[in-house]
Amino acid sequence: MNRLLLVPGSFNPITNAHIDMARAAQEKTGAGKVYFIPAHDTYVAQKKSFIPGKIRCKLIEEATPEDMSCIPLEVNSVLPAKTYDTVTKIRESLDQDSGFCDFYICFGMDNIRTLSTWYHWRPLVEENMFVACAREGQNLCKALEDAGLAEYKEHFLEIRIPENHISSSLVRSLCEQGRFEEVKGIVPENVYEYLRRYYDGLN
Numbered sequence: 001m002n003r004l005l006l007v008p009g010s011f012n013p014i015t016n017a018h019i020d021m022a023r024a025a026q027e028k029t030g031a032g033k034v035y036f037i038p039a040h041d042t043y044v045a046q047k048k049s050f051i052p053g054k055i056r057c058k059l060i061e062e063a064t065p066e067d068m069s070c071i072p073l074e075v076n077s078v079l080p081a082k083t084y085d086t087v088t089k090i091r092e093s094l095d096q097d098s099g100f101c102d103f104y105i106c107f108g109m110d111n112i113r114t115l116s117t118w119y120h121w122r123p124l125v126e127e128n129m130f131v132a133c134a135r136e137g138q139n140l141c142k143a144l145e146d147a148g149l150a151e152y153k154e155h156f157l158e159i160r161i162p163e164n165h166i167s168s169s170l171v172r173s174l175c176e177q178g179r180f181e182e183v184k185g186i187v188p189e190n191v192y193e194y195l196r197r198y199y200d201g202l203n
Contacts, residue, residue: 002100003102004031004033004102005022005029005035005104005106005131006035006037006071006087006090007022007025007034007035007037007106008037008074008106009036009038010038010044010056012056013051013059013194014036014056014063014064015167015171016185016187017186018036019063019064021133021161022036022068024159025106025131025133029131033068034069035068035069035070035071035090036068036071038056038072038074039075040074040080040081041053043080049172049199051198056075057075063188073089084123087124090103091127103129104157107133108132108133109133109138112149113146113147115149125149126155129155129157130155131157131159132156132157132158133161134160135163140158144156166186171183171186171195176199180192180195180196
């Protein structure tokens with residue numbers, strides 16, 4: 001049975017930390033393929049600076065190895081999509097192309113706290129597996145208990161991620177300050193080159 005890892009997020013822009021996190025989750029699950037799912041532009045448009053979805057997808061495709069790719073489903077949607085609808089559409093498409101697949105969805109541990117408020121959260125949890133990325137002091141079992149989701153613990157795996165504090169917001173902040181040398185080591189080379197041109201244009 002094929003195992004596929006879905007990694008939703010804004011990726012505004014994608015960083016080395018995103019790719020490292022996806023690789024760790026892939027190794028944990030044994031997934032043969034990783035798919036990044038960039039969010040609709042409305043989720044990132046409120047930022048001081050944001051990269052249009054089609055470009056975020058292009059940067060991901062160029063930055064990632066062959067066993068990682070980008071699905072532009074939400075980016076190409078006219079309206080923002082719900083996670084359950086996105087995963088269902090991807091499942092229907094990939095199952096048709098590759099046969100039945102086990103889906104693992106990777107997200108931050110903080111998402112567990114609000115998961116039961118998501119649209120169609122119960123079938124989302126029951127039909128998929130999840131990889132929760134835990135930082136220092138976070139614990140999967142406690143997070144599930146606090147969220148009232150302990151009965152679904154068999155649907156969740158935990159990976160530990162380092163406290164490197166690298167994030168897309170940090171990258172944007174450094175770029176806005178013109179501190180590009182600090183950005184160079186924390187994003188893929190193609191992303192760095194794009195950011196230099198993008199922020200030079202803004203200025």
